[in-house]
Amino acid sequence: MAEKYDPVAVETKWQKRWDETQLHNVDIDGADAPFYNLMMYPYPSAEGLHVGNVYAFTGADIHGRFKQLQGHTVFEPIGFDAFGIHSENFALELGVHPMELIPSNIKNFTRQLKRMGFMYDWARVVDVTQPEYYKWTQWIFLQLYKGGMAERRQAPVNWCPSCKTVLANEQVIDGRCERCSTEVTQRFLDQWFFKITNYAQRLLDNLEWIDWSESTKRLQRNWIGRSEGADIDFEIIGHPDKKLRVFTTRPDTLFGATFMVLAPEHPYLQQITTDPQRAAVDDYVKNALAMDVVERRKAGEEREKSGVDTGAKAINPVTDEEISIWVADYVLMEYGWGAIMGVPAHDERDFDFATQYNLPIRIVVIPADQYEGFDPSAELDAAFTEHTEDEVLVNSGKFDGVLAAKAIKEITDWLAEGGRGTHAVNYRIHDWCISRQRYWGPPIPAIHCEKDGIVPVPEEDLPVTLPFVENFKPDESGVGPLARSAEFLNVECPTCGGPAKRETDVSDTFLDSAWYFMRYPSTDRHDVPFEAGRTKKWLPVDMYIGGEEHAVLHLMYSRFITMALHDLGHLPFEEPYHKFRKHGLIIREGAKMSKSRGNVVIPDEFVERYGADAFRTYLMFLGPYEEGGDFREQGIAGISRFFDRVWDAVVGGELGDGPPETDELNQKLHATIKKVSEDVAGLQYNTAIAAMMEYLNAARGGGRSARRSEIEPLVAMIAPFAPHLAEELWERLGYKESIFAGASWPAYDEQLALADQVDIAVQVNGRLRATIRAQRGASEAQVKQAALGEEAVQRHMDGMEVVKTIFVPDRLINLVVK
RNA sequence: GCGAAAGUGGCGGAAUCGGUAGACGCGCCAGCCUUAGGAGCUGGUGGCCAUUUGGCCGUGGGGGUUCGAGUCCCCCCUUUCGCACCA
Numbered sequence: 074m075a076e077k078y079d080p081v082a083v084e085t086k087w088q089k090r091w092d093e094t095q096l097h098n099v100d101i102d103g104a105d106a107p108f109y110n111l112m113m114y115p116y117p118s119a120e121g122l123h124v125g126n127v128y129a130f131t132g133a134d135i136h137g138r139f140k141q142l143q144g145h146t147v148f149e150p151i152g153f154d155a156f157g158i159h160s161e162n163f164a165l166e167l168g169v170h171p172m173e174l175i176p177s178n179i180k181n182f183t184r185q186l187k188r189m190g191f192m193y194d195w196a197r198v199v200d201v202t203q204p205e206y207y208k209w210t211q212w213i214f215l216q217l218y219k220g221g222m223a224e225r226r227q228a229p230v231n232w233c234p235s236c237k238t239v240l241a242n243e244q245v246i247d248g249r250c251e252r253c254s255t256e257v258t259q260r261f262l263d264q265w266f267f268k269i270t271n272y273a274q275r276l277l278d279n280l281e282w283i284d285w286s287e288s289t290k291r292l293q294r295n296w297i298g299r300s301e302g303a304d305i306d307f308e309i310i311g312h313p314d315k316k317l318r319v320f321t322t323r324p325d326t327l328f329g330a331t332f333m334v335l336a337p338e339h340p341y342l343q344q345i346t347t348d349p350q351r352a353a354v355d356d357y358v359k360n361a362l363a364m365d366v367v368e369r370r371k372a373g374e375e376r377e378k379s380g381v382d383t384g385a386k387a388i389n390p391v392t393d394e395e396i397s398i399w400v401a402d403y404v405l406m407e408y409g410w411g412a413i414m415g416v417p418a419h420d421e422r423d424f425d426f427a428t429q430y431n432l433p434i435r436i437v438v439i440p441a442d443q444y445e446g447f448d449p450s451a452e453l454d455a456a457f458t459e460h461t462e463d464e465v466l467v468n469s470g471k472f473d474g475v476l477a478a479k480a481i482k483e484i485t486d487w488l489a490e491g492g493r494g495t496h497a498v499n500y501r502i503h504d505w506c507i508s509r510q511r512y513w514g515p516p517i518p519a520i521h522c523e524k525d526g527i528v529p530v531p532e533e534d535l536p537v538t539l540p541f542v543e544n545f546k547p548d549e550s551g552v553g554p555l556a557r558s559a560e561f562l563n564v565e566c567p568t569c570g571g572p573a574k575r576e577t578d579v580s581d582t583f584l585d586s587a588w589y590f591m592r593y594p595s596t597d598r599h600d601v602p603f604e605a606g607r608t609k610k611w612l613p614v615d616m617y618i619g620g621e622e623h624a625v626l627h628l629m630y631s632r633f634i635t636m637a638l639h640d641l642g643h644l645p646f647e648e649p650y651h652k653f654r655k656h657g658l659i660i661r662e663g664a665k666m667s668k669s670r671g672n673v674v675i676p677d678e679f680v681e682r683y684g685a686d687a688f689r690t691y692l693m694f695l696g697p698y699e700e701g702g703d704f705r706e707q708g709i710a711g712i713s714r715f716f717d718r719v720w721d722a723v724v725g726g727e728l729g730d731g732p733p734e735t736d737e738l739n740q741k742l743h744a745t746i747k748k749v750s751e752d753v754a755g756l757q758y759n760t761a762i763a764a765m766m767e768y769l770n771a772a773r774g775g776g777r778s779a780r781r782s783e784i785e786p787l788v789a790m791i792a793p794f795a796p797h798l799a800e801e802l803w804e805r806l807g808y809k810e811s812i813f814a815g816a817s818w819p820a821y822d823e824q825l826a827l828a829d830q831v832d833i834a835v836q837v838n839g840r841l842r843a844t845i846r847a848q849r850g851a852s853e854a855q856v857k858q859a860a861l862g863e864e865a866v867q868r869h870m871d872g873m874e875v876v877k878t879i880f881v882p883d884r885l886i887n888l889v890v891k
Numbered sequence: 892g893c894g895a896a897a898g899u900g901g902c903g904g905a906a907u908c909g910g911u912a913g914a915c916g917c918g919c920c921a922g923c924c925u926u927a928g929g930a931g932c933u934g935g936u937g938g939c940c941a942u943u944u945g946g947c948c949g950u951g952g953g954g955g956u957u958c959g960a961g962u963c964c965c966c967c968c969u970u971u972c973g974c975a976c977c978a
Contacts, residue, residue, distance in 0.1 A: 247975090291894085295894075298974090300977075300978085302978085320977095321978060322978065401976095402976090404978075405978090414978085420978070421892095421976090425976090500977095694915085702904085704903095705902075705903065708916065708918095711917060714916095714931095759916095760905070776933085836911085839959040865945080889959095
């Protein structure tokens with residue numbers, strides 16, 4: 074009896090062999106056809122490798138192995154994103170110190186990753202919690218600080234009461250903490266910011282040319298949120314020293330601005346409020362600020378607008394009318410200037426507000442076809458917000474009759490002449506708040522000296538080592554746990570030598586991951602973060618595959634850090650990834666996987682039963698890789714059977730010699746190589762697998778034994794998916810070297826990939842009536858003659874005449890009859 | 892509310908420069924093999940009708956363009972994702 078395929082035995086053997094020969098350790102300096110294949114490194118949780126990780130990594134690994142088989146030297150590194158709130162919260166939950174917990178998690182992850190058969194270069198692992206790594210994270214902070222791109226300032230920030238730290242805007246989802254879903258509140262604290270807003274336009278512009286998944290680019294565009302419009306200054310009666318500046322995308326509606334609204338946090342509010350209104354305003358502001366962010370944000374749909382008249386008046390700069398200034402929480406301090414001009418006729422929110430408080434509403438834009446005979450005192454029952462090419466201005470002085478689209482520029486230009494306004498662009502994106510009042514991160518390398526103020530830690534003093542702090546639990550104070558270590562806290566000022574205190578905030582874990590891919594090629598270099606020659610050779614990353622959930626987090630931050638380092642002269646490129654592809658999400662039996670549902674796929678269980686090769690391949694077979702798939706346990710048997718048959722084709726009996734037995738099979742072989750080559754290159758793994766199955770079915774049709782020439786290319790084609798099985802079969806085919814050592818990917822002949830006999834559909838009046846077999850390239854006349862000879866065709870054109878013939882070569886002929 | 896993507900057999904999914912819908916796999920059915928089999932092999936498998944040749948219907952719903960529409964256009968429904976008082 075033939076030897077049976079034992080996946081676990083085969084995989085154990087080859088994993089050991091790969092380890093011993095260090096097959097995938099790359100000669101970083103000597104590689105001649107470098108290909109940097111990157112995947113998003115994992116956060117090493119205590120639960121172990123999640124099936125989502127395996128899905129992501131498998132798709133990326135297949136791409137790497139495919140490139141390797143095509144002759145590239147593929148560098149595929151892995152690391153661990155082990156700093157951060159997530160790790161720390163888990164350590165708190167278990168009551169274990171992260172300095173103990175994390176190394177054991179990493180050990181477990183390493184075991185699992187090796188068991189999956191990924192082609193990692195295990196000699197170049199990055200662990201961001203190691204001082205030799207975060208030394209350089211701190212170095213990057215210092216470079217940005219020196220370059221004026223990092224600053225400490227007081228600002229309203231998102232505070233998570235459960236994590237007891239501030240969060241970046243990107244980490245607040247629907248007003249809740251991204252990590253723990255607790256409602257976020259607002260605090261005013263001194264925080265470190267990176268000025269990503271300085272790069273907003275470039276981050277947006279480069280999206281035009283970088284090769285990324287379209288959907289990911291769209292998310293970034295939305296997040297950057299560019300709007301064009303104007304800044305307009307309004308004079309305040311009785312305050313000649315002040316002007317109220319607003320941003321608007323609709324300067325064309327300026328003549329309709331009948332009031333102004335300030336955000337409750339607006340700096341002028343206290344000074345301009347009149348005495349009779351002061352109590353009411355104070356009261357309102359107090360209430361608004363006490364409200365948590367979630368409640369305030371819900372307002373749009375559910376809550377009625379609210380506000381209070383400040384008693385102060387402004388002058389509409391074009392109508393010279395006095396208009397009242399209100400305070401209302403529907404105006405947000407963090408966008409624009411924290412103040413708006415109220416144009417109730419042409420903005421829904423302003424309309425609601427004006428209706429509620431009986432403020433005047435003036436129509437200034439109407440559809441062009443209503444211009445003749447327009448009644449200037451007409452009333453609206455809803456804001457008119459259309460803004461196409463067809464609207465014209467009314468009630469707008471010398472701009473009456475001007476197209477609204479043109480008036481935007483004309484009115485702004487006119488304002489600019491008088492120094493009352495300018496063209497302006499606003500972005501939704503905010504500066505990146507990187508301070509965290511937590512323990513488990515790289516200390517921000519700054520020192521506070523009473524005399525010298527903020528002093529950066531000198532580069533030669535790096536790293537600022539994270540001390541062991543027994544009680545690392547965060548508290549309400551807004552001061553990080555590092556302040557509890559007197560030894561850490563108290564330091565000499567590097568400038569004056571006097572007593573000073575260290576910064577006790579640590580940096581956001583997204584700073585660790587914003588540059589980790591630059592470190593991989595240089596992990597053995599302790600004098601530089603990334604060595605210039607290697608960086609030039611390997612970077613930017615050739616292919617990056619990862620989850621889209623990081624579109625506005627990691628992916629935005631790493632683009633920013635790369636640009637900043639480029640501008641500071643440390644990098645020769647400004648975009649980190651040549652190509653980025655998002656992968657889809659995997660669900661189970663139509664439902665999202667989650668611990669609470671108890672339906673999480675545990676990779677270990679499947680690997681033990683079916684082997685890593687079958688598990689990998691099955692995950693890829695579920696659906697298009699970039700769209701995700703639905704994991705159904707039963708289905709994996711189909712892959713196991715396929716591998717059994719591949720195994721049997723090689724091991725089951727004598728392999729015949731000579732070329733493929735028939736021309737037809739040879740054609741199928743070439744067509745399959747072509748399809749699989751193209752599909753794998755385009756990450757269309759599901760259809761590539763289907764094509765290989767189809768080919769094997771053909772090669773073994775009728776129970777025949779396949780010849781070597783028929784099966785050897787298939788072994789190479791399954792190699793990216795099932796590397797262990799392919800290695801084993803490759804060896805049994807007589808090769809001494811690993812299949813991944815050379816360029817083993819099969820070539821195909823375009824001509825041979827085309828069948829010389831084709832099936833042509835024969836339609837009568839567009840309905841399929843017969844199928845005929847013909848020589849490839851057969852002429853219309855030939856096909857028509859054959860078609861007319863078909864009995865089924867004749868039946869359907871009985872007594873009628875062909876009035877028209879549509880012929881698609883090698884595919885179809887349609888006879889239109891009457 | 893705004894923006895985007897997607898709705899195809901019992902199931903996961905193929906096929907979109909408009910050209911034979913349902914590749915491949917799961918499941919199911921029949922047969923073979925077997926002491927036995929949640930094993931393996933062979934064949935079948937969108938629905939309805941027909942003894943066979945075959946016919947009709949069919950890609951969320953409705954209209955349209957076309958010799959021909961899953962694919963293009965218009966309207967509607969549903970789902971998923973992103974953003975959400977962003978001025």
